[in-house]
Amino acid sequence: MREKIDLGTYVLSDEDEFMNANQRAYFRAKLNAWKNEILREARETLGHLAEESANHPDLADRASSETDRSIELRARDRQRKLISKIDAALQRLDEGTYGYCEETGEPIGLKRLDARPIATLSIEAQERHERREKVYRDE
Numbered sequence: 001m002r003e004k005i006d007l008g009t010y011v012l013s014d015e016d017e018f019m020n021a022n023q024r025a026y027f028r029a030k031l032n033a034w035k036n037e038i039l040r041e042a043r044e045t046l047g048h049l050a051e052e053s054a055n056h057p058d059l060a061d062r063a064s065s066e067t068d069r070s071i072e073l074r075a076r077d078r079q080r081k082l083i084s085k086i087d088a089a090l091q092r093l094d095e096g097t098y099g100y101c102e103e104t105g106e107p108i109g110l111k112r113l114d115a116r117p118i119a120t121l122s123i124e125a126q127e128r129h130e131r132r133e134k135v136y137r138d139e
Contacts, residue, residue: 005029012110019099023110028093030117035086038079045072085118101125 005025012023092098099108101122108122121129 007033012114014110018107018110019096024093024098027098027113027117028090030114031086031089031093034117035083038083038086042076042079045076082118089118103129 005022007026007029010022010026012026016023089098099113100106101108102120103125104122106122108119112119112123119126
């Protein structure tokens with residue numbers, strides 16, 4: 001049985017046991033709300049693109065419309081990738097591994113998770129990862 005939680009009133013606390021039932025319910029609700037918002041925006045975009053498919057007689061209007069369409073489709077592709085990360089986070093919640101660093105196994109931290117609910121690395125592990133990435137990119 002899954003707990004229901006009000007995202008507007010629940011306050012995360014470092015005093016509570018890490019990833020207790022209320023925290024898991026909070027993050028599940030937050031992830032699902034984020035996913036639903038992305039899906040709603042995607043439906044609106046598809047509707048807008050379908051309406052906007054009219055052929056513009058003016059070359060400049062057509063070019064502008066195609067540019068807007070391209071930008072919108074790139075944004076939707078990024079959001080599609082984000083949905084897969086949200087689904088992975090929901091899967092980790094089901095498995096009981098959500099909130100723990102994939103590299104160290106340590107708790108990621110409630111503030112970081114609240115700001116970035118799809119985080120898989122602690123701040124320290126993320127910084128190490130970014131430093132390694134920078135070193136290899138600079139070579």
